[in-house]
Amino acid sequence: MSAATSRAAPGGIKVDLSGKKAKKILAQKWNKKKRPKKTVLEGQEISQLEIKVKRKLDAQSVQTFLDLPISRLTTKGLKDSGFTRPTAIQTQSLLYSLGGQDVLGASKTGSGKTLAFLIPLIEKLYRLKWTKMDGLGALVITPTRELAYQIFEQLRDVGRHHDFSAGLVIGGKDLHFESRRMGECNIVICTPGRLLQHMDENPQFDASTMKMLVLDEADRCLEMGFADQMNAIVNNLPLDRQTLLFSATQTRSIKDLARLSLQNPVFVSVHEHSAKATPDQLQEYYIVCDLAQKMSMLWSFVKNNARKKILVFVQCCKQAKYFTELFRRLRSPTQITALYGTLNQLRRMAIYKEFCEAERGVLIATDIAARGLDFPTVDWVLQLDCPEDWKIYNHRVGRTARNAATGSALLVLMPSEEESMMKQLRAHKFTIVREEVNPHKLLNIQRKIQANLASDTELKETAKRAFQHYIKSIYLMKDKTVFDVFALDVDAFAVSLGLAAAPRIPFLEKHMRIQAAKRRKEKLQETQTEESVDNIPQSKEKDKMRLMDSSEDEDGEDVITMKRKDHAIGNNDSEDDGHDLLPLLGRGSSKVVTKAAAVKKALKKNIQLNQKVKFDDDGGAHEDDPAIQPKASKEGQLYEGNESSEKPGGGIDIEKAKMVLKAEDAFDRKTERARIKEVHKEKKRKEKELKNKRRKEQEGEAGEDQDSEEEDEDVEDEEEEDGKEPNLDWLPDPDEIYGKKKSESSDSEGEEDSSSEDESGSKRKWKPPKKPKTDPSKRARVDWEESSDDEDLEQLHDNEALALQLLGN
Numbered sequence: 001m002s003a004a005t006s007r008a009a010p011g012g013i014k015v016d017l018s019g020k021k022a023k024k025i026l027a028q029k030w031n032k033k034k035r036p037k038k039t040v041l042e043g044q045e046i047s048q049l050e051i052k053v054k055r056k057l058d059a060q061s062v063q064t065f066l067d068l069p070i071s072r073l074t075t076k077g078l079k080d081s082g083f084t085r086p087t088a089i090q091t092q093s094l095l096y097s098l099g100g101q102d103v104l105g106a107s108k109t110g111s112g113k114t115l116a117f118l119i120p121l122i123e124k125l126y127r128l129k130w131t132k133m134d135g136l137g138a139l140v141i142t143p144t145r146e147l148a149y150q151i152f153e154q155l156r157d158v159g160r161h162h163d164f165s166a167g168l169v170i171g172g173k174d175l176h177f178e179s180r181r182m183g184e185c186n187i188v189i190c191t192p193g194r195l196l197q198h199m200d201e202n203p204q205f206d207a208s209t210m211k212m213l214v215l216d217e218a219d220r221c222l223e224m225g226f227a228d229q230m231n232a233i234v235n236n237l238p239l240d241r242q243t244l245l246f247s248a249t250q251t252r253s254i255k256d257l258a259r260l261s262l263q264n265p266v267f268v269s270v271h272e273h274s275a276k277a278t279p280d281q282l283q284e285y286y287i288v289c290d291l292a293q294k295m296s297m298l299w300s301f302v303k304n305n306a307r308k309k310i311l312v313f314v315q316c317c318k319q320a321k322y323f324t325e326l327f328r329r330l331r332s333p334t335q336i337t338a339l340y341g342t343l344n345q346l347r348r349m350a351i352y353k354e355f356c357e358a359e360r361g362v363l364i365a366t367d368i369a370a371r372g373l374d375f376p377t378v379d380w381v382l383q384l385d386c387p388e389d390w391k392i393y394n395h396r397v398g399r400t401a402r403n404a405a406t407g408s409a410l411l412v413l414m415p416s417e418e419e420s421m422m423k424q425l426r427a428h429k430f431t432i433v434r435e436e437v438n439p440h441k442l443l444n445i446q447r448k449i450q451a452n453l454a455s456d457t458e459l460k461e462t463a464k465r466a467f468q469h470y471i472k473s474i475y476l477m478k479d480k481t482v483f484d485v486f487a488l489d490v491d492a493f494a495v496s497l498g499l500a501a502a503p504r505i506p507f508l509e510k511h512m513r514i515q516a517a518k519r520r521k522e523k524l525q526e527t528q529t530e531e532s533v534d535n536i537p538q539s540k541e542k543d544k545m546r547l548m549d550s551s552e553d554e555d556g557e558d559v560i561t562m563k564r565k566d567h568a569i570g571n572n573d574s575e576d577d578g579h580d581l582l583p584l585l586g587r588g589s590s591k592v593v594t595k596a597a598a599v600k601k602a603l604k605k606n607i608q609l610n611q612k613v614k615f616d617d618d619g620g621a622h623e624d625d626p627a628i629q630p631k632a633s634k635e636g637q638l639y640e641g642n643e644s645s646e647k648p649g650g651g652i653d654i655e656k657a658k659m660v661l662k663a664e665d666a667f668d669r670k671t672e673r674a675r676i677k678e679v680h681k682e683k684k685r686k687e688k689e690l691k692n693k694r695r696k697e698q699e700g701e702a703g704e705d706q707d708s709e710e711e712d713e714d715v716e717d718e719e720e721e722d723g724k725e726p727n728l729d730w731l732p733d734p735d736e737i738y739g740k741k742k743s744e745s746s747d748s749e750g751e752e753d754s755s756s757e758d759e760s761g762s763k764r765k766w767k768p769p770k771k772p773k774t775d776p777s778k779r780a781r782v783d784w785e786e787s788s789d790d791e792d793l794e795q796l797h798d799n800e801a802l803a804l805q806l807l808g809n
Contacts, residue, residue: 073161081157087112088270102265106250109398138212143220145170147372172345192229218245249391277429282401284432286411292492306333308379315385322466335361370395381409420481449498635663
């Protein structure tokens with residue numbers, strides 16, 4: 001036995017070279033980093049394939065993939081993935097696409113359209129001997145991320161034996177990671193938005209070498225939602241390319257095909273003349289249900305089919321989120337998951353894989369799961385909300401009964417949607433049967449929903465958003481014959497979601513206000529047109545009346561002559577000017593008039609714009625320009641009178657102008673002070689009137705004499721305002737109000753004094769007595785002194801009475 005030898009392999013690894021197996025491993029390690037070269041055998045195979053492609057094959061003679069001009073490596077990858085016999089769409093489209101022609105493929109859902117464009121894509125690059133150094137060779141564009149991921153996985157399975165590099169470029173992933181590797185990708189599978197972002201921002205991405213463009217779900221990619229993005233992408237692609245378009249509802253629009261610059265395209269439609277638009281093994285049903293009963297119906301359906309795999313389609317993301325959270329709280333008998341657009345991309349991928357691998361469960365999804373996704377063994381497709389049109393319906397029900405498997409689909413319609421939607425479906429060869437809901441199996445979960453919402457505020461907010469977004473989605477639908485937002489019972493729908501009352505719908509309220517304003521404007525225009533039409537015969541009748549009146553006057557038969565004839569009210573010049581201004585303001589005219597055009601038109605008609613007119617207290621108008629106003633002071637009047645005579649040559653005397661300005665300024669100050677004084681007088685008079693009124697209400701005395709005296713006193717007060725003391729005769733007698741506080745002797749003296757004052761002619765001026773401010777600590781002593789004074793007076797009276805009695809005796 002020969003001694004074993006060892007040799008260092010790349011990387012410092014010692015490998016035993018004693019056997020054939022070790023030598024084979026070592027050779028693989030050494031050749032790992034070397035660039036693979038096309039062998040002579042591969043060159044011969046490529047030349048044979050090109051010869052086979054030029055031959056015209058009959059579709060009926062193709063039974064397996066070996067009968068097609070496909071490379072050995074591709075056939076091996078198909079066999080390893082479990083594909084041996086091509087489907088009808090694969091057979092007929094491959095005969096043209098392998099030859100390099102542009103193809104528009106259309107077939108039923110689940111008929112194998114993905115392989116129909118992946119096989120020619122791989123074969124084209126293989127025959128061109130494409131390598132990593134050659135850059136981008138093929139581009140596949142899909143409308144959704146999940147569909148792009150599904151195509152990428154199938155490409156990995158079918159092309160596992162080829163040396164091409166492929167990349168998945170979709171939103172939600174690391175943009176910088178993709179940018180660094182885009183230059184090395186031969187095949188790129190992407191969504192329109194992320195591809196356009198790389199075209200704009202990534203200098204390493206070069207699409208000039210591309211040889212094939214594929215649009216999966218082409219009708220969706222070319223719709224208005226992706227129109228701008230697709231136009232920008234196509235403009236950056238080379239014209240020398242092959243283009244393949246596939247969809248279950250293929251577009252035939254010449255406008256769309258012209259945008260893609262197709263060259264002699266071949267339209268391949270396998271099931272165009274079939275009696276049914278959906279697979280034969282698919283059973284389709286529909287029921288009519290009110291909007292408020294949909295929640296109970298969905299819960300009952302899920303509970304009765306707990307051991308089956310169900311895909312539920314709803315209208316918006318908020319609905320999918322709310323239904324999923326609610327059913328989990330209600331302890332659904334099966335697993336509930338949701339797939340919608342606002343989820344994180346990693347979460348979306350995880351949910352997609354989880355539902356594909358599950359044997360049973362419920363997936364509540366929006367229309368992002370309606371196109372192209374291959375969910376294995378789906379038993380039921382339940383469309384809880386009506387699809388937008390028959391195309392969306394076709395893609396939704398196509399998630400079941402795929403690859404010759406059986407499946408069922410149920411569509412839930414409201415009474416307002418049934419007639420128009422069923423008319424569309426039957427017109428496009430959908431054989432759908434109506435079923436009735438069994439009331440015994442319908443479970444009412446209203447109280448349970450309300451209890452869960454009452455205990456969880458976040459769930460309640462989710463319910464509100466689901467309500468608002470559903471109403472908005474119905475409002476935004478194009479086909480108003482099917483979707484009428486005003487036919488919905490929003491209150492009952494809110495209660496079915498567990499809400500006590502329907503939340504506000506701001507966009508709908510705004511729409512209603514706009515519509516009401518439009519209706520008012522239309523009515524106004526109609527009335528204006530009617531009035532303008534009616535004025536023409538009225539004017540003719542008036543002219544006839546005038547002629548009759550003149551003839552009657554000439555005959556002399558009229559006893560009463562008309563002094564005033566009928567005149568059209570509102571036909572004077574001022575009103576005509578106002579009517580001419582209406583089109584300038586943009587009222588009643590559909591043509592937009594600019595401000596400059598409006599000003600020019602107004603100037604042509606001598607309409608004075610932007611005039612400011614001031615009115616005085618008497619209602620007279622006067623000019624606002626101080627230069628036009630006449631001078632008020634004497635100096636100014638003299639200056640105006642002598643201006644023309646003194647300065648025949650024109651010009652202004654600065655010194656005289658200064659004097660005039662000073663005089664005018666002094667006059668203005670004087671008049672302003674007088675005005676302010678009058679304002680103060682008026683204000684004071686009003687305050688006095690208000691004070692008198694309040695006093696009269698308190699006392700209850702209102703005499704005419706007193707009113708006249710008060711008016712005289714007010715006049716005297718106004719006269720004495722400049723420094724004189726006010727007259728207080730109008731004040732009441734203080735003795736009557738405050739009582740007599742002095743002795744009778746002092747009162748009599750006061751009367752004599754007052755009489756003497758009256759005789760002398762001077763006015764009595766009274767000031768109210770000031771109340772003494774007493775300290776609380778001194779109040780007891782003051783009361784004691786007052787009581788002692790009263791006792792002394794009583795004693796004095798007793799002594800006087802005793803003295804008078806003694807004198808009498």
